[in-house]
Amino acid sequence: MKNLLKAELYRAKFFKSIWIGLIVVFFLTLINALVARSLSEAASGSGSELMFELMGLAYSGKSVIIGNVGATDTTFLLAIIISLIVGGSFQNGATRNAAICGNRRINVFFTYFIEAMVLTVIYILANYIFSGLFSIMIGYGTEFTANEFGTLIGRMALQFLSVLAYSSVFVMISMLIRKSGGSIGLSIGFYIVESLVISAVVLAASVAGKTGLKEVSNAFLSTCLSSTVASTLSTETILICTFVPIAWILISSLISVLTFEKRDL
Amino acid sequence: MENIKQDFEFDFVKGEIKTATDSDISENNGFQAKTDRNLRPYVIKTENLSKFYKNKAAVDSVNVSVRQGDIYGLIGKNGAGKTTLFKIILGLAKPDNGTIELFNDATSIAESRKKIGYLIEYPSFSAKLTAFENLKYMALQKGCYDEKQIIELIDLVGLGNEIHKKFSAYSLGMKQRLGLAFALLGSPELLILDEPVNGLDPEAIQAVRNLILKLNREKNLTIVISSHLISELSKVADCYGVMANGKLVKEIDETELNEIVKPFIKLVVDDQTKTIDVLKSMGIENVKLANNGTVYCYDLVNRLSEISKKLAENGIVIFSISANEGDIENYFISLLGGNRQ
Numbered sequence: 001m002k003n004l005l006k007a008e009l010y011r012a013k014f015f016k017s018i019w020i021g022l023i024v025v026f027f028l029t030l031i032n033a034l035v036a037r038s039l040s041e042a043a044s045g046s047g048s049e050l051m052f053e054l055m056g057l058a059y060s061g062k063s064v065i066i067g068n069v070g071a072t073d074t075t076f077l078l079a080i081i082i083s084l085i086v087g088g089s090f091q092n093g094a095t096r097n098a099a100i101c102g103n104r105r106i107n108v109f110f111t112y113f114i115e116a117m118v119l120t121v122i123y124i125l126a127n128y129i130f131s132g133l134f135s136i137m138i139g140y141g142t143e144f145t146a147n148e149f150g151t152l153i154g155r156m157a158l159q160f161l162s163v164l165a166y167s168s169v170f171v172m173i174s175m176l177i178r179k180s181g182g183s184i185g186l187s188i189g190f191y192i193v194e195s196l197v198i199s200a201v202v203l204a205a206s207v208a209g210k211t212g213l214k215e216v217s218n219a220f221l222s223t224c225l226s227s228t229v230a231s232t233l234s235t236e237t238i239l240i241c242t243f244v245p246i247a248w249i250l251i252s253s254l255i256s257v258l259t260f261e262k263r264d265l
Numbered sequence: 266m267e268n269i270k271q272d273f274e275f276d277f278v279k280g281e282i283k284t285a286t287d288s289d290i291s292e293n294n295g296f297q298a299k300t301d302r303n304l305r306p307y308v309i310k311t312e313n314l315s316k317f318y319k320n321k322a323a324v325d326s327v328n329v330s331v332r333q334g335d336i337y338g339l340i341g342k343n344g345a346g347k348t349t350l351f352k353i354i355l356g357l358a359k360p361d362n363g364t365i366e367l368f369n370d371a372t373s374i375a376e377s378r379k380k381i382g383y384l385i386e387y388p389s390f391s392a393k394l395t396a397f398e399n400l401k402y403m404a405l406q407k408g409c410y411d412e413k414q415i416i417e418l419i420d421l422v423g424l425g426n427e428i429h430k431k432f433s434a435y436s437l438g439m440k441q442r443l444g445l446a447f448a449l450l451g452s453p454e455l456l457i458l459d460e461p462v463n464g465l466d467p468e469a470i471q472a473v474r475n476l477i478l479k480l481n482r483e484k485n486l487t488i489v490i491s492s493h494l495i496s497e498l499s500k501v502a503d504c505y506g507v508m509a510n511g512k513l514v515k516e517i518d519e520t521e522l523n524e525i526v527k528p529f530i531k532l533v534v535d536d537q538t539k540t541i542d543v544l545k546s547m548g549i550e551n552v553k554l555a556n557n558g559t560v561y562c563y564d565l566v567n568r569l570s571e572i573s574k575k576l577a578e579n580g581i582v583i584f585s586i587s588a589n590e591g592d593i594e595n596y597f598i599s600l601l602g603g604n605r606q
Contacts, residue, residue: 007405014394093389094402100355101407101451102379264358 004098004111011094017084018119021077025126028073033134074127075166075225079191082116082167083183086174096265105261113171113253120167124160155228158241162225165245165252166191169221172252175260195222221248302504302518305332306369308455308487309354314363316349323349325511326363331455331489331504336481338502339491340597346511347491351385351457368454379407382453384461388444392433396424396443399432400450409451418446423472437464445473449480456480456488462497470497477501495594507600515600526591530562530569535582543579547572558584 012018089095089112098108169190174183198217205211217223224241227233233241309331316324324346331337341347352358354365356378367377390399396419404410419428422442427435435443441464448456458477462470478501480486492498498505505522507515517525534540540560544552549572551563565572569588576583 003408004406007402010405011391011394011402014391014398088391092391094391094406096357096385096389097403098406099357100378100381100383102375103406104375262359264352 001103001107001111003101004103004107005114007098008111008115012115015081015085017081021081021123022126024077025074025123026130029127029130030134032073033131033138037138074123075163075191076188078116078120078123078163078167079170079187080184081119082170083174083187084180085115085119086112086171087177087180087183090174090178090265091180099265106257109175109253109257109260112175113168113256116167116171117164120164121160124163128156151233154238155233158228158233158238159225161242161245162221162228165221165224165248168249168252172256175256191222194220198223219244221245302332302335305334307331307366308333308335308368309489310366310369311350311354312364314350314353314365315361316346316353316358317361322346322511324353324360327508327511327513328516329506329513330516331487333487334481334485335487335489335504336477336502337487337489338498338505339489339508340495340498340505340601341491341508342601343493345508345601347508348386348459349511350508351383351459351489351491355381355383355385355457357385379451380454381457382448382450382455383457383459384441384444384448385457385459388440388447390432390440390443390447393431395429395431396435396446397428399443400447403447404450407451414450415446418449419443421449421476422446423469438466438469441465442469445476454487456486458488458490460492461490462492462494474501495597499593505597507597509601522593522596523591526593526596527563528566528591529589530566530572531585531587531589532560532562532572532576533584533586534558534560534576535584539579540576540581543576543581544572547575 089098095108098111099105170183170187173186173190174180177183177186198220201217205216218240221244224244227237227241230237307330309329311327311329314324314327314329315322327346327350329350339347339350349358353360354367356375364371365374367374368380370377391402394402397415400415400419401410401412404415416425416428419425422445424439424442424446427439432440432443441461445458445461448458461477462473465473474497477488477490481488481501488501490498490502503519505515505517506513507517532540535558537554537558537560541552541554544560544562547565549562549564553561553563555561562572566588569586573583573586
């Protein structure tokens with residue numbers, strides 16, 4: 001697996017989409033920070049701060065940092081880039097070569113999985129760094145209390161988990177579809193449809209008046225991700241936002257490994 | 266494969282070997298003489314290997330035996346199961362039945378596969394990377410990265426001047442040649458080449474043929490090749506497997522094949538017994554009798570006129586006489602279920 005990781009590291013240099021994606025992250029965080037500032041100014045003195053806070057919208061530097069990852073941009077970009085890398089590897093024969101030269105298929109899977117996870121970490125970190133910089137630049141200030149800092153780190157950790165789980169699903173989709181174009185479509189589709197399904201579940205629960213049905217939405221990743229930008233985080237939410245992504249990572253990895261082991265290349 | 270360029274240098278433009286010492290393959294200069302095939306160890310041995318797709322057998326109870334040093338030609342029509350067989354051997358497809366032994370070892374197949382170089386279906390490279398970058402990536406995957414060897418291999422297949430050109434800008438023939446360079450990465454002991462001359466012009470085909478012979482004879486590399494071009498295959502292979510409808514219908518070595526397809530004279534005469542006596546008096550012992558006064562004669566086949574003259578002098582009436590060249594292509598076509606001409 002060491003050889004495979006070395007090879008992937010070498011190949012990553014040539015993936016323009018990785019670098020383009022980072023540039024996109026830079027500009028998106030800037031736009032998001034400016035939008036947050038406008039919202040903040042609009043709310044200032046009108047007593048609307050609390051309303052913005054309750055709506056989970058960015059209204060402060062800290063919220064800008066957290067809100068950007070909670071926004072769809074990073075996950076959306078990762079859906080595209082992971083599909084290009086993993087789906088593309090099947091298309092151009094890289095996976096086939098990796099499987100032939102003495103590597104067990106599970107190792108080939110883990111190479112792609114690790115690659116996707118590393119990319120995810122890089123993208124989220126880039127998002128936090130850019131958001132932090134812009135937040136300072138547009139004048140939100142830099143001071144955190146120890147308590148605030150702890151909360152920020154905790155929310156970041158939960159966001160990491162949710163986005164890593166999304167990436168794991170994108171790896172699974174790419175390994176099932178085995179084509180970059182189809183994988184991009186399906187990964188983005190999954191991301192959008194998942195949110196729609198949650199909305200439908202919540203709506204159905206409200207109409208039917210069944211709170212139990214509403215809890216089903218907790219099993220979805222977009223619920224977890226949006227929970228991390230909510231104004232308050234209950235212990236129950238923290239637990240849900242911890243274990244649901246882990247479950248998604250385990251299940252999607254298991255499906256990836258089982259199908260990859262079974263199917264011909 | 267180390268310092269491979271010093272051993273071989275092929276001109277893919279002229280289709281010939283450039284080094285003075287290796288100028289003529291047919292002379293066998295410096296080549297290792299092959300030992301008796303049956304004494305050499307197995308490199309690939311399959312037993313009842315089968316693979317089904319939706320209940321249709323793509324590979325059906327195949328028993329292939331490739332021995333060290335063989336150039337094994339796998340012949341079959343499209344869809345005969347050749348590529349599927351290769352994929353199973355390489356671990357790209359899982360067999361539904363049967364066993365595989367690689368390098369006389371059935372236990373560590375994955376490890377054995379490291380010793381295989383291959384070119385299956387089409388060369389698989391990243392379009393945005395150059396020839397060098399593609400080979401470097403694949404060498405890293407194999408754990409055998411050696412910059413010098415990559416440059417030498419690219420030179421070897423005649424792409425030295427195109428080393429930094431992106432793969433997407435390559436012609437089909439160039440892609441095929443890069444595929445061959447890839448197959449040779451990491452000094453494999455077994456080469457599996459699926460239609461290696463697809464898309465190549467005649468001169469490049471000749472160069473590939475020469476390369477295959479050199480690698481086999483000088484490095485004792487075992488090579489398994491599939492090709493639709495039976496005549497081309499017969500110029501390099503010393504052992505054949507014929508596949509039809511997923512089955513290995515025949516496995517035959519060169520000696521056996523030469524025996525079957527050797528040239529002969531076909532005579533139709535009025536008196537077979539007398540004809541045999543006359544032929545024996547001429548030193549022709551290898552004869553076969555058939556119905557309707559037919560006599561097949563396998564010796565002195567280039568002396569047709571002499572034979573007819575002698576038979577006539579002995580009062581034998583000859584209804585017809587014809588010399589037939591041994592035709593490997595026709596033989597294989599008949600095995601594949603086609604009409605033998």
